[in-house]
Amino acid sequence: MFDVLTMAAIADELSRTVLDGRVQRIGLVDPLTVAMEIYARGRRHALVASAGADRPRIHLVERLPSLDPALITPLGLQLRKFVRGGVIVGIEQQPLERVVRLSIAKRLTPHNDEPRPRAGGNERTGVAGSQTANEIENAVPGHDSDGSDRSGWEDEGQDDDSEGESDATFVHLVVEVMGRHSNLILLDDEGLVKESAKHVSPRMSRVRPIRPKTPYTPPPPQERPDPRRLTGPIAAALLETQAPSATVVNVLVRQLRAISPAMAREIVFRTTGAITATVADLGADDAATLARETRALLEPMLTDAWAPVVYRRDDLPVEYAPVPMAHLAASADPVPTPSISRAAELVEVDPGGDDAATMTHAQRRARLTAAIDAAAKRIDQRIASLEAQEAKSVEAEHHRIAGETIYAYLWQLKPGDTTLEVDGTTIALDPGLSGKENAQAYFQRYQKARGASRAIPELMEKAQTEAAYLDQARTQVAQASSFADLEALAAEWEAHGGTPVAEPGRKPGKSSRATKRPKAVLTIDGHAIFVGRSGRDNDAVTFDLAGPDDTWLHARGVPGSHVIVRWRQQGQAEDERTIGAAASLAAYYSSARTSATVEVDATRRRHVRRIKGAGPGMVTYRNEYTVSVRPASERELEPPDSAAPVATVGD
Template structure:
């Protein structure tokens, strides 16, 4: 399906349809969106009409609406300027500047001065500019400084200069002789491109339409048939004989509106409308919400992809920890061998070679020893290690099962997102994502650091993360921030976390004085952040201590960030980026 633009021909049709507003009174001005203004104009014999003017980068357009838009309670500065100079005034003229995408509206203010509202519908460079009688800029929807554009400043007090443009003939005023002479001189290989570059305001779409009309007139393209097609468009425009159509795709969805019937599209996809305002309103009322929904879908898809990647990465790291279960058997075997041959183990040795209890008659085991421990203590140390590895492996196995389940849920959400067609479906999926902790409306992806409000934490470098369920997790970025977090921010019943026997960030979970309400999932999330913000961040499994803030103290005279603590429990987690 061809993309149908809001081009100079569409603007010409709209300007023709706006002529009855000349002499009308501007009763009210609102700015319902950042780039949109709505003029309520009283027209004698008609009543109130609602005139939308938008300089949106994606949807620059102007036409009459069938209804009033909601009026924000606090008008932006541009809206206030328009009200000051134009509200209560009379519209004198509404005109297109040559055949460009620029609309000039002259309004005689209530104090008698005449102001110009220049509407430039030029994609991302679109703007709405209010110009004083002395041709100086009073205000604009988008301010453009010399840092943004060296060619043209748009700032209050600056002289108004039109957008830079190449002088080309207005197609509505071109004669047959001029057209044919130019065509024969240029002898173009691509007639559509020739039309677009030779004449003012002819969009690529309109150029293609003229060529399609010429091909209908004659099987072979010639200069005469191209002229006849060209004339059929612009003579009708000069006479104001518009036949607007709403274009629908094969699924009957509106995909565009144009002021004339189109030869470049199937007739069954074109639906006549009574005027250009109705055609445009029918299209944009569907197209803009649909585009916004597609943008939301892409955003949620990106979030789900990042969540999926995070879960897969965590699973990879967990796999390494689960596989360490095999070491438990080795540790137990070493412990039993040491107990069986205690008398053969010399004190202070760093290793010993002993007969293998479970091997062949001649096989031996070389066992590493801690020289500071007795043979009996070395054996007990290996039994303790075996128990620890087994317990840790069981816990990691449970975590792996949970992550695998979550991975499947994320994949299912991605599949459902692909098939979403209605905003209600998207909203439901978004809420489900938030409930599962994958997405927070104020924080984005679960766990993603949120910007610190200006002045919060007195400028100390403390990051705020949102854990699943909306719990706040604070992470100190340096020693000073760690000290401030522990001594000034954390409350006695907040959870405090730090890597065991090492340096790293202090992490605090805000509990609202109810530490038992914090789910284990949130504590593990915070522990992963503590591991990630420590020198052990590249390890597969990192021990992290967790205790309540009231059991953490900074010794007198200690360096910032140095603390002692009691009542801790140790978690073994894989680091998470944070």
């Protein structure tokens, strides 16, 4: 959960621990990961910063990872010259962004022979930016500025790349933790890029190119309400513009600045007691509660009152947060942790500290979920962008009306007119154009806007279908009960184009996972019931195993598995008891598993169709009827044969 809340907690922790510390060692773990050893407050600290798309992060670790001396990159060379041996004089988080800046001051000399301090050196104290260039320049070689001796350390802090300069230099290491756009950027004191882990050309990003000797531009702030200042009326106004069926979690992610899916789920859970609540589920007072819980969740950013927690399932760390999260505690055991860095390390870093170390089942689930959440956030942003474009397309009609009005009142226009007033409506005119040319300009704008708007419905449908697939994938990952199920989901995710999830003993791009033919989970009176455990499974049970007259079931309106009843005899009448059991399974293998009752749709398989171009398991269906059931697993539904029907079939 590396969102703005976690980043704020990390920045506060770094300010308490490594500010005014000296960078003793720095190097690359891999091309996108930097590790450094910092001596501060009488002890060594190890810091890791990574721009890798799978696990971008910055936090302290228990021990310094193994550095790769054979790995030489332009960024690595610049860090060695300008950061190693320097002092961290400032730590700052960009407001409501996953961006933190470490400011480092260093005196470059022809022969920098400062030895490293003993572990028993005196504690140093300070605040952000407390050391000046004068203090750095006047520091006595072999001693800290407070006089503590450093002669007991081996000389790993030497800078043998110096070119004779004697002035103090300032550089800034900017760590941007933004999914696949993450980066490590070294700036000079004038804000020019010295080097970066990833180069971004103007062709790749017109707004934020990142190349050496170019000015650094921070990520532009989102033009959305600040959640720290959210009030009941503002929340109510936001909700009024949303469809009743929209989930409140998605509304918060799309409409508020810097709210991650995990933060949104916590806010909604605190407000309603469930993360699946829709706009229609909210009562009259819930907007005020939603605003209050949003401000409460972000309050530690102002007070520094962090309380890190690791959430364990099957005694394994699977999630973490800088403050207690009620929605995580509902399905995992919360364990208070001394620091947010330690919490992040327990979940983000493989046990044993080696890249080839075995990844646990629970950790793989957490990382796959994180990858899906990141993709879901991008889709939500795409949908929001399309909605904004759709709203702008309404203006096209105004352009047409303006053009027609100008033509109708050409007789009234004079050369150089800047406006046309008709029935209380003012139409802007270009004084350098004639009346006809002004009208034609409006018609051209109309045609351009109309042409752009034609593609919006198709793009919106594709984005919404992809969002539905991601919801389905997230549900199936959460409910995967075996290692094989989770591996199948990871293979499906990578095949679908998602961020690869590291796997022990396997190089990226190679898969050892084979798709197995689904087996019946339950048989009642000779009728076999199949449940899809992944998108591929859903396709297999629906279109490979089922005949046209078999029955297909799915929880209504929520992500979940496809369930098939393969009748003993094709075309026979549906059996009420079997349908009831299958519907209970469909409810159980859906995101509504914890509900008391769930509506489940059922139809003959011939009425189910794949959605062209969509992810595995995405379908449309018709001629359905609905049953209301209590969710139940196959274990709960096993014989005796005399058991009463789980549900009653109703049209």
